[in-house]
Amino acid sequence: MTTDLELFLNGQLDDSRPLPELIIDHLGGTIMYIDQMDGTRLYRLIDWVYEIKGSASKQRHKPWGDLKNTIERLGDFNVGEFLSPLTMETPGGPQITDFATAEGLYAITQRMTDRSPVVRQVKDYLVKAGVFVDDLRTEPEQRDELMERLIAENPERAMEAIVARYRAQGKSDLWIERRIVGMQKRNKFTSALRETSASSPNYAQATNAGYQGAFSMMKDEIVAYLGLTKQQARQLRDHISEIALQGIALYETASAEKMKIMKRALTPLEQAEIVRTCARIVAPSMKALAEYVGVDVLSGQPLLTTGE
Numbered sequence: 001m002t003t004d005l006e007l008f009l010n011g012q013l014d015d016s017r018p019l020p021e022l023i024i025d026h027l028g029g030t031i032m033y034i035d036q037m038d039g040t041r042l043y044r045l046i047d048w049v050y051e052i053k054g055s056a057s058k059q060r061h062k063p064w065g066d067l068k069n070t071i072e073r074l075g076d077f078n079v080g081e082f083l084s085p086l087t088m089e090t091p092g093g094p095q096i097t098d099f100a101t102a103e104g105l106y107a108i109t110q111r112m113t114d115r116s117p118v119v120r121q122v123k124d125y126l127v128k129a130g131v132f133v134d135d136l137r138t139e140p141e142q143r144d145e146l147m148e149r150l151i152a153e154n155p156e157r158a159m160e161a162i163v164a165r166y167r168a169q170g171k172s173d174l175w176i177e178r179r180i181v182g183m184q185k186r187n188k189f190t191s192a193l194r195e196t197s198a199s200s201p202n203y204a205q206a207t208n209a210g211y212q213g214a215f216s217m218m219k220d221e222i223v224a225y226l227g228l229t230k231q232q233a234r235q236l237r238d239h240i241s242e243i244a245l246q247g248i249a250l251y252e253t254a255s256a257e258k259m260k261i262m263k264r265a266l267t268p269l270e271q272a273e274i275v276r277t278c279a280r281i282v283a284p285s286m287k288a289l290a291e292y293v294g295v296d297v298l299s300g301q302p303l304l305t306t307g308e
Helices: 004-011 019-026 045-053 062-074 102-109 117-128 140-153 155-168 173-196 203-215 219-226 242-261 268-293
Strands: 033-035 041-044 084-090 093-100
Touching: 019 045, 019 102, 041 045, 041 102, 045 062, 045 093, 045 102, 045 117, 093 102, 102 117, 155 173, 173 203, 173 242, 203 219, 203 242, 203 268, 242 268
Parallel strands: none
Antiparallel strands: 033 041, 041 093, 084 093
């Protein structure tokens, strides 16, 4: 069945307004936004969540308040990473209100339940518009879980959108091919974490264990080392070297195999230790290759050499 938002998308591709405004306008709602000095546009979350949930509540702030409390209680998504609290003047005096960029709105939308048909349509719309969560998530496992579902549901559409996105960034076809293979291997890794976990898997812990074993750095340290912006950090693996990508794919593949072969439920600490051990085994080869080629193992940038 074709949804209203799909029909809307087909007829509005030449509209230059930002996507959140197109969606809210189509729903017949309103959303407050503020343009920052650096040109960043921030949207009020109270309005976004209220409108796309199709809420009938007389208290406009309630849907966002409830959703924020739920996200913080679950503790598996750092919502604060996407929030920009601003002080607003209200009839009752100054009040701190949550705002977010368009990317933040999309990330938070993916944490909403699908009980509302409007939420389901908006999620579907974002997917069909090529707005993938790999652009949005702080933690790569969230990106990969959605990517896995998208590829399974409609492989051709998903791959076309991924390829188009990377080509727009100036990436070569060879780089894109290897990146897609890396995504598929990452999907197998996160699936293994889920399938072998004795409780809820700690994806961030396992991911950082791998980085620590391979590069002696946690994710935040790698981001600082590479000098990435907050936005770039959300797509960390788009900014590391080919050697590092291949090494990560290798130790995550080996980790997934090891976890499955053990044939028992594993604690998050056990899973993390398996990943760390596999990464440590792979690390010397990565470093030796990078040194031989003459590039930094993480950035891929040429190493400085001294003349004779």
